[in-house]
Amino acid sequence: MANWFECKVKYDKMMENGMQKKVNEPYLVDALSFTEAEARIIKEMTPFISGEFSVSAVKRANISELFFDETGDRWYKCKVNFITLDEKSGMEKKTASYILVQASDFQRSVENLMECMKGTLADYEVASITETPLMDVYPFEADSVKNDRPE
Incomplete structure (x- = not known):
């Protein structure tokens, strides 16, 4: 992780x-x-x-996952509530998770989030999507790939 x-x-x-x-x-x-x-x-x-x-x-x-879209130049922070059922009380329990989505505009960020969440088996709801001021994101994998490349 x-x-x-x-x-x-x-x-x-x-x-x-x-x-x-x-x-x-x-x-x-x-x-x-x-x-x-x-x-x-x-x-x-x-x-x-x-x-x-x-x-x-x-x-x-506090970011649990990133969804990349090379055509996008902005980053959107999505709050996704995963819904589980508490066995003892029978009440619904919501657990918030924050996902960063790269997109060119707000509408595309919603589409990218839905596309990436398509295979999710858990019930969830999208609580909010906000544009972040982030200029760029540097994942660890991209760094190690660059170092392995011959120059």
Whole structure:
């Protein structure tokens, strides 16, 4: 199971009008510890940022699963309640799970979520879907594939 960390990176970004603006952008990385998360985000961001940058925050992200869509440029956080029946009391019990879905817009995020949840045997309901400010996501598998590739 992946351990997701949200890392905020502070740097001077060149805007489309040619001006430089200080930004503090969030990214998501898969890592085993806070230290590894910071090291991974520094490694991932170094080729893309000219000049100095710093990691301003690292915190655990409560994400249980990710659904990728290469055509999407945004990330949506979906709260999905899994419904189970309590054997003793006979009452329904809802367990919240947070899933990140990549999509180009809100409608596509709903479609992607439904498509990926199609094989789920458990009863569930979608409680909410919100767009996140995440700029990019770096899963561990993608990192190890890059390192294995001959240059």
